[in-house]
Amino acid sequence: MDNASIKLPEDFSHISDWFWGIISHAKEDRNTLKETLSAMAKDDILRFQEQFVDAAAELQDEPFTDYMEESEDGIEDISHWIVSKGKAFYAEIIHHPENTPHSVTGNTERILYGVADEVCLDKFGETTGIY
Template sequence: MENIETSEWFWAIVEKAALSREKLKEILISFSKEEIIRFQEEFVDASIELQCEPYTDYMEESEDGREDIANWVVSNGENFYFEILDKPEKIPYNVSDFTEKILYGIADEVCLEKYGESTGIYT
């Protein structure tokens, strides 16, 4: 398995958010700008790992759909994420029914709201 640059700090936040965009926003609003950017960086790094082969072999074809799938997997936490890394065939083909449970983008919203600018980090 590749060495993914995600910390226990990052996964603890994802776990606390429990697939709730609103809960993640509540957590991140108390963070410094640097912490919000760090969270976004780790999220993007983890997500990008799933946006290439062999994972894309099991996903829908659209680029947006693949991003959503990867972001959804990260949003589901550390155990699920590493299970998918080990077994690419378990990645969902599509997550269009679950997009409200994707935590990607919240860090940007909070950073913009609190500091007047986005994190500048995107997939």
């Protein structure tokens, strides 16, 4: 199933299929994402980071947090993990918040958050500044 055929509510339109395509290509592998982002211009790396942060932020409030562990770090890890799994999984959680995992302890190596900052630091000597 391609990303364009996966439907999110209209108020999620700021998270583009371009972004989801990059996530899909990475296949939950930080090194693959790093290679992909390293080939991009700075503006695109920043755009990717902004959309990642926006997609995760959508999950950091009710009703999703009703099912998550209560720590702020835990909520961030869970939301970043959900985004890292791709658009289909993300859409499933958006449409069925009750499927939100309580914790992702032990699964954090598959979280793609932070890779854009690493790439920016390597290429440009500064992080994205988008958190």
